[in-house]
Amino acid sequence: MGDPLFLLDALADPLPEVGTAVHLDGAEGRHAAMVRRIMPGETILIGDGRGRAVRGAVSEVLKTSLVITVAEQVATAEPVRRYVAVQALPKGDRAELAVEMLTEVGPTPAERARVYVCGPPTFAEAAAEALVQLGHEPHRVKTERFGPTGE
Numbered sequence: 001m002g003d004p005l006f007l008l009d010a011l012a013d014p015l016p017e018v019g020t021a022v023h024l025d026g027a028e029g030r031h032a033a034m035v036r037r038i039m040p041g042e043t044i045l046i047g048d049g050r051g052r053a054v055r056g057a058v059s060e061v062l063k064t065s066l067v068i069t070v071a072e073q074v075a076t077a078e079p080v081r082r083y084v085a086v087q088a089l090p091k092g093d094r095a096e097l098a099v100e101m102l103t104e105v106g107p108t109p110a111e112r113a114r115v116y117v118c119g120p121p122t123f124a125e126a127a128a129e130a131l132v133q134l135g136h137e138p139h140r141v142k143t144e145r146f147g148p149t150g151e
Contacts, residue, residue, distance in 0.1 A: 003055060004044050006032050011048040015073045022046055022054055022068050029065035038066060051076040083107055087119065095123040099130050109135035120147040 006028045016022050024032060024046055032038045040058050046068065047053030052075050056068035083106050087098050107113035115136060117127040124143040131141050 002045075004032070004036060004038070005053070006044060006046050007049050008046050009048060011046065011052060011054070013052075015052055015075070016054055016070050018070050018072065020070045021059065022056070022070055023065060024068070025065035029062075033061050033064055033066050043071075044068060045074065047074070081107065081111070083113075087123070095120075095126060098123065099127045102127065103130050103134055106131075109137075112137070113140065115141045116144070117141065118144040118146070121145045 006024055008022075008024055008026075008028060011022075023029075032044070038044060038058055038061065040061055042058050043055060044058060045053045045055050053073075054068070054070045055072040055074055056070045058066050059069045060067040085102050085106070087102070107115065113136070115131055117124045117131070119127070124145045128141050128143045132138050
């Protein structure tokens with residue numbers, strides 16, 4: 001099993017240098033010291049929950065906190081996200097509501113995502129148009145239409 005990970009929202013940016021002392025306090029520090037009973041010399045990770053962390057040996061354990069000496073900076077690349085949304089064939093004006101909801105939870109234009117929209121012609125066209133209006137590059141929005149062509 002890996003080293004225990006504790007979260008510290010206020011982890012310095014840039015990450016603390018190797019050899020620097022980092023103080024873990026608050027609820028996470030209390031949990032580490034009193035519940036997990038982390039002891040001096042144990043190696044732990046302190047991360048910010050966004051892929052950045054420091055690893056080091058505990059140098060001091062206080063009543064409700066602890067201090068580590070940074071031995072390593074850890075930064076992981078942001079994972080590739082894949083969004084999959086499934087929509088039953090909408091009736092009436094519900095296609096517009098579905099498009100609105102999907103554009104709110106889907107990828108942002110900054111992610112430069114390839115977006116595939118598949119559905120009845122009115123739905124697919126409305127979704128593609130909404131994505132372009134949100135700022136997605138038109139060549140990254142692909143559509144596939146199915147169903148009655150008389151919609």
